Amino acid sequence: MPHSISSQDSAVNRNDDEILPDAPPAETVSQNQEPSASENEASGVKLEDLFNDDDDDEYPASSATDTKNVDFSAPEPAAAPGPQVDTETMLAFYQRLFPFRYLFQWLNHGIVPSPDFGNREFALTLQNDAYLRYQSYATADLFRKDILRMNPSRFEIGPVYNTNPRDRKTLRGGQMKPISKELVFDIDLTDYDDIRSCCTKANICGKCWAFVTMAMKVVDTALREDFGFQHILWVYSGRRGAHAWVCDPRARSLPDDRRRAIAGYLDVVRGGNSSGKRINLKRPLHPHMSRSLDILKPYFAQTTLVDQDTFVGFEQAQRLLSLLPDKNLNESLRKKWESAPDRTSASKWADIDALAKTGKSSTLNPTTLRDAKQDIVLEYTYPRLDSEVSKKMIHLLKSPFVIHPGTGRICVPIDPRKAELFDPLSVPTVTELLAEIDAWDAEHPPTNAGAEAADGEGSVPESDARGSRRLQDYEKTSLKPYIDYFRSFIAALLKEDRTPKRERNEDAPEVKSESMEF
Incomplete structure (x- = not known):
């Protein structure tokens, strides 16, 4: 169960x-x-x-x-x-x-x-x-x-x-509202097909269901904390x-x-499956987005980088590079990844900070890079x-x-x-469920020969011969x-x-x- x-x-x-x-x-x-x-x-x-x-x-x-x-x-x-x-x-x-x-x-x-x-x-x-x-x-x-x-x-x-x-047919147009x-x-989950690697279309598994879980957490929290529902x-x-x-x-x-x-x-998240940037947030982050980022970071680390290994392939790796703000950093990352085509997504994500810290790019703005990485986390995890x-x-x-x-x-x-x-x-x-009812009934025969099953969920079951409330079928x-x-x-x-x-x-x-x- x-x-x-x-x-x-x-x-x-x-x-x-x-x-x-x-x-x-x-x-x-x-x-x-x-x-x-x-x-x-x-x-x-x-x-x-x-x-x-x-x-x-x-x-x-x-x-x-x-x-x-x-x-x-x-x-x-x-x-x-x-x-x-x-x-x-x-x-x-x-x-x-x-x-x-x-x-x-x-x-x-x-x-x-x-x-x-x-x-x-x-x-x-x-x-x-x-x-x-x-x-x-x-x-x-x-x-x-x-x-x-x-x-x-x-x-x-x-x-x-x-x-x-x-x-409605007896009313004039516009009277029924x-x-x-x-x-x-x-x-x-079909809205996540461009970023889930395990399943497509109607198929699902535990790995990609995590996208639904994280979406539920973000939406539920916002509805309760921001709107008071x-x-x-x-x-x-x-x-x-x-x-x-x-x-x-x-x-x-x-x-x-x-x-x-x-x-x-x-x-x-805007723009469907387009190649352009799908999230572009103002700074400082809106409190809803800052809170959502805190919720989603662990999911990005596990679901995106490990379970889905989203950036392991060439196309998604190129997509990742296109979302980073510095050309010199991008070129260094591209060369590193081309030399190791099977490098995991977790390693590629770690490479971004590792190469940024080497100081090879004189044009790199650390704050801009941090903001870009936050946008990437949200693009790959925020509810669709x-x-x-x-x-x-x-x-x-x-x-x-x-x-x-x-x-x-x-x-x-x-x-x-x-x-x-x-x-x-x-x-x-x-x-x-129907088999479970049959199995339960076989193990718990009625005490009186004339007893019948409760009349569906909508009824209130009568008591059996022992005075106990007879279970409704769903309870079995x-x-x-x-x-x-x-x-x-x-x-x-x-x-x-x-x-x-x-x-x-x-x-x-x-x-x-x-x-x-x-």
């Missing part, structure tokens, strides 16, 4: 386990009307601008027959290598393991159903890759029933609207990245210009964010705890306090520590939401509507 979730977080308030209110009449479930492609175009919003996720190009095709009221305007993603989750396994996961009740409490910000959940948009990707948008549910029970009925490959979470998104949504961030849920994307959901009440209500400002504040995901409230993002169909792994939360202990390759797959598996962590996160968030608005806005730092300049 992965050790990324602290056992102490499993002690959460049992008041959160209250039985949810009964669902309204079932007729409301069938209103699955979907806008046509022309309606999407008329709104001025492109589907690809809304559906920003790191796994779009990995989504495998499978079969499904339920295509009524479906938007086929979404581009068909290419299939990806790896295990593909069949529809029966997917349905068993939703029936037995998916934490519907806790997801409801997270998005509803309470136990009693409210517009925070009822007016929230969900977008379902069906088994044939058709994309069904503007779904909404009044209660957790309705939500669970519809997911079991539709059995989607996965689903995304969108904003809360000022009205029920299912009613998003009013709140978590501030979200997306880290994808406290409730930040980090979630593994299921294959090669991580998402951050900033859930503080103040974050959820941020207008788009404030979201752009925060995204701009954190967006430092898909900032477009963060800038607009209307963006959709994959839900926590869904299955990545290419890997079969669950999109589990990550404790940022122990980010370096998280191993994406040890995250349980859906087939492993390696998914338990992740759901326990999620529950503890929700408990803290609900406590914050119960705090009077005036109190929680005291001392809230002002967020400027311009990108911060370094």
Whole structure:
């Protein structure tokens, strides 16, 4: 079992386990009307601008027959290598393991159903890759029933609207507006392909996952210390990245210009995979950059210089030289490295200071060299964010705890306090989890012959003949520590939401509507 979730977080308030209110009449479930492609175009919003996720190009095709009221305007993603989750396994996961009740409490910000959940948009990707948008549910029970009925490959979470998104066709243009949504961030390892040598594209390993770890640490620290946010849920994307959901009440209500400002504040590495300098910081360093540099230096020494051995090859060595400020020093380094073509990255990095100290370059400015080296450390380690995901409230993002169909792994939360202990390759797959349930049940047969398994995660298990609470299925598996962590996160968030608005806005730092300049 992965050790990324602290056992102490499993002690959460049992008041959160209250039985949810009964669902309204079932007729409301069938209103699955979907806008046509022309309606999407008329709104001025492109589907690809809304559906920003790191796994779009990995989504495998499978079969499904339920295509009524479906938007086929979404581009068909290419299939990806790896295990593909069949529809029966997917349905068993939703029936037995998916934490519907806790997801409801997270998005509803309470136990009693409210517009925070009822007016929230969900977008379902069906088994044939058709994309069904503007779904909404009044209660957790309705939500669970519809997911079991539709059995989607996965689903995304969108904003809360000022009205029920299912009613959009009855409204005039512009009347339905998003009013709140978590501030979200997306880290994808494909954005590091130019500097990771171990893997490419969708493939990952422990060595390159360190880029995600260091990005999480920098972003999480900045959000907490510079903006005062406290409730930040980090979630593994299921294959090669991580998402951050900033859930503080103040974050959820941020207008788009404030979201752009925060995204701009954190967006430092510019220019894609261009050959030019991608970081150019003013001195003295902004406190955020100085703090980030302190966080990232150890990762540069281990990940960039040792694990990735980034500068061992000719092209990256030339790239390193192009980022140094002194021509005479560069020429001396070039000659030294050409004479030893297999020289390691750690040795090449040490060569910079060693040759600089010889005094062979009369034009060398030590301060300029120090600044250049700091910029290099940041260029090779600073978070590379898909900032477009963060800038607009209307963006959709994959839900926590869904299955990545290419890997079969669950999109589990990550404790940022122990980010370096998280191993994406040890995250349980859906087939492993179902096998764990079977194994547990075989070792713990019910004491009364007529006992049946608890009715999925959304129910409150009855007591067995001995008076003990019957375990929910997820409690029999390696998914338990992740759901326990999620529950503890929700408990803290609900406590914050119960705090009077005036109190929680005291001392809230002002967020400027311009990108911060370094």
